[in-house]
Amino acid sequence: MIAGVGGSTMAAELERMHSVRDQATPIGPDELRARIGRVQEQMRARGVQALHLDSSTSNFYFTGIRHRLTERLHGTLIPAEGEPVYISPAFEAEKLRTMIQLPGEIRCWQEHESPSALVIEAVREMGYSSGTIAVDPATPFFTFDGLRRAGNSFDFINAADVIAPCRMLKSPAEIALIKQAMAMTLQVQKAVGRILHEGITTTEVAAFVQQAHAKLGADPVFTFCIVLFGEPTAYPHGVPYPQTLKDGDMVLVDIGATLHGYQSDITRSYVFGTPTARQREVWEVEHAAEHAVFEAAQIGTPCEALDAAARRVIEAAGFGRDYALPGLPHRTGHGLGLDVHEEPYLVRGDTTKLAPGMCFSNEPTICIYGEFGIRLEDHIYMTEAGPNWFTKPAPSFDDPLDVHG
Numbered sequence: 001m002i003a004g005v006g007g008s009t010m011a012a013e014l015e016r017m018h019s020v021r022d023q024a025t026p027i028g029p030d031e032l033r034a035r036i037g038r039v040q041e042q043m044r045a046r047g048v049q050a051l052h053l054d055s056s057t058s059n060f061y062f063t064g065i066r067h068r069l070t071e072r073l074h075g076t077l078i079p080a081e082g083e084p085v086y087i088s089p090a091f092e093a094e095k096l097r098t099m100i101q102l103p104g105e106i107r108c109w110q111e112h113e114s115p116s117a118l119v120i121e122a123v124r125e126m127g128y129s130s131g132t133i134a135v136d137p138a139t140p141f142f143t144f145d146g147l148r149r150a151g152n153s154f155d156f157i158n159a160a161d162v163i164a165p166c167r168m169l170k171s172p173a174e175i176a177l178i179k180q181a182m183a184m185t186l187q188v189q190k191a192v193g194r195i196l197h198e199g200i201t202t203t204e205v206a207a208f209v210q211q212a213h214a215k216l217g218a219d220p221v222f223t224f225c226i227v228l229f230g231e232p233t234a235y236p237h238g239v240p241y242p243q244t245l246k247d248g249d250m251v252l253v254d255i256g257a258t259l260h261g262y263q264s265d266i267t268r269s270y271v272f273g274t275p276t277a278r279q280r281e282v283w284e285v286e287h288a289a290e291h292a293v294f295e296a297a298q299i300g301t302p303c304e305a306l307d308a309a310a311r312r313v314i315e316a317a318g319f320g321r322d323y324a325l326p327g328l329p330h331r332t333g334h335g336l337g338l339d340v341h342e343e344p345y346l347v348r349g350d351t352t353k354l355a356p357g358m359c360f361s362n363e364p365t366i367c368i369y370g371e372f373g374i375r376l377e378d379h380i381y382m383t384e385a386g387p388n389w390f391t392k393p394a395p396s397f398d399d400p401l402d403v404h405g
Contacts, residue, residue: 008194010208014215017187021217024180026260027064029101031173035062035166036078036102042162043080049131050123051078051159052147056138057338058163060261064101073115073143075136076104079126087119116146123151134159164343168335169357174262175381178336178359181218181264182379182390185255188212189268192227192253193401196245196272202227203242209255218257223264223340226254233269234373236330236365247273250372256340263340265361266391267377270400282366283397286374289313289364290393293332293346297380297387303350303360307332310364319366326368333361336379358382359390 039062043051053059053076055067063084067074074092077085083104088096090108097106107122109115123133130153135144137160148156170178188209195208205227213222228235229243233252245251249272256265269286271279289310296309310332311322320327333346336359344352346360363377379390394400 008191010195010204010211013191013195013208014211017191017212017215019215019217020180020184021259024177024217024259025173026177027173029064031171032062032064032102036084038166039078039162040080042165043078043134046134046162047132048134048157048162049080049128049154050126051134051162052076052119052136052139053078053159054136054139054143056136057261058136058138058159058167061163061167061338065096065099066261069138069140071142073109073119075119077119077122077126079123079128082126085122085126087115087122089115114146114150116143117150119147120151120154123154128154130154132157134162136163160343167337168343168352169355170337170359170381171357174337175357175359177260177262178264178379178381179390181257181259181262182266184213184216184218184259185257185264185266186391187216188255189253189266190401190403193268193270193403196251198246198273200245201242202229202245205253209253213255213257218259219261221258223256223258224254225256226252226267228252228373229272231370231372234367234369234371236367236373236375245272248276249273250279250374252373252375254375254377261338263336263338265336265340265377265379267363267375268394268400269374269376270394270397275397279372280397282368282372283374283400285314285317285319286364286366286376287394287397289328289366290362290376290378293362293364294380294387294389297354297362297382299354299356299382299384299386301354303344303346303352303354304348306346306362307348314364314366326371327366328364329367330365332364335360354382356382356384 055069060066075087086106109118132155206225209225226238230249232239233250252269254267292309331347335342359381365375367373380387
C-alpha cells in the first residue's frame with residue numbers, strides 16, 4: 001500500500017498525540033517593540049506620518065492584539081514617531097486593556113459616533129494637520145471611505161509598501177514558531193496515511209485532521225483542510241462534494257493550522273493501493289519540479305525565477321506551457337507567516353529578490369482533469385547560506401510519507 005503503513009484507527013492515532021503548544025514560545029513585547037521601530041523607519045523613509053492598522057494579521061504582527069473583523073472599527077494608529085494609539089469601541093476598552101502588550105493611549109468611540117473621524121482626529125492630535133496616512137490593505141472599504149471623508153487634508157496610500165518589508169523577513173523567533181507548526185502538521189499528515197482504508201470518505205478524514213490538530217495544541221481557529229480522492233485531486237482547491245476511497249485512487253491532502261498565530265501548510269499526494277505507471281511517472285515529474293525550485297532558491301534570486309524553474313521541468317515532461325492544462329495552472333508558491341498566503345509570491349512578475357528570513361511555499365502542482373492531480377508542498381526559509389526546508393520533502397513515490405523518518 002503506497003499510502004503509508006495503513007491499518008490504524010482514528011481513535012488510536014488521536015490517543016498517541018500530545019500537545020506541543022507549551023513547547024512553542026509566542027512573540028513577546030521586546031520583538032513587538034522592535035517591529036514597530038522597523039515600520040516607523042519605513043514610514044519616515046517614505047514620508048508617511050501615520051499608519052492605520054485595522055482588525056488584521058498586521059495589527060497582530062505589530063501589537064500582539066487580535067480582533068475579529070466586524071462592522072465596528074478596532075485598530076491601531078502608529079505614528080512616524082512615538083507610541084501607538086489604540087482605537088476601540090468604548091464598551092470594549094476594558095477588554096482591550098487586558099490585551100495590550102505595548103504602552104499607548106486608548107481612544108474610544110461611542111456607538112453613535114464615527115470611528116473613522118476619531119482616527120483622523122487622533123492623527124491631527126499627534127501634530128499632523130496634513131500629510132500621508134498609510135492604510136492597512138485589509139481595511140474594509142467602508143472604513144477607508146470614512147477616513148477619506150474625514151481626512152480630506154491628507155493623502156492616503158496602501159500601507160503594503162511599509163508593512164511588507166517588515167513582515168516578509170521573519171525573525172529567528174518567527175521561524176522557530178513556523179517550524180513547530182509545520183512539524184505538528186507533518187505528524188497529522190503521517191497519521192492520515194495510517195488511517196486510510198477502502199470506503200473511508202474525504203469528510204471523515206477532514207474531521208480527523210481537525211481533531212488531530214486540536215489534540216496537538218493548534219490554535220482554536222482552524223485554518224484549512226483539503227482532502228481529495230481520485231479524479232477530484234486534479235482540482236487545486238477541491239470540489240464541493242465528498243468522495244469515497246477505493247483501490248488505485250490518487251490521494252491529495254493539503255492541510256494547515258496555526259500555532260500562536262503562525263501558519264503551517266503541507267500537501268502530500270500518493271496512491272492508495274495499487275498504482276499505475278502513469279501515476280508513478282507524473283509523481284516523479286512533480287517531485288523533480290519541487291526540487292528544482294529548491295535548487296533555484298538562492299539569495300538575490302528574483303522570486304519569479306523559482307516559478308520558471310518549476311515550469312521548465314514540467315514543460316520538458318510534455319505538459320502545457322505557462323498555465324495551460326494539463327500542467328501547472330497557478331503560481332509555484334507564496335509567502336507564509338501569520339497569513340497562509342502573503343508576500344512574496346513565486347510567480348512571473350514578482351521580481352522581489354530572495355533575502356534571509358523569507359519563508360515561502362514550494363508547490364508546483366500538476367493538474368490533469370479527467371485523471372488526477374499531484375501536489376507536493378513543503379516550505380522553504382532563506383538563510384545567508386541559502387535555502388532550508390521547514391519539513392523534509394516526500395522521499396519517494398513508494399514512501400511518500402517517509403514512514404521511517
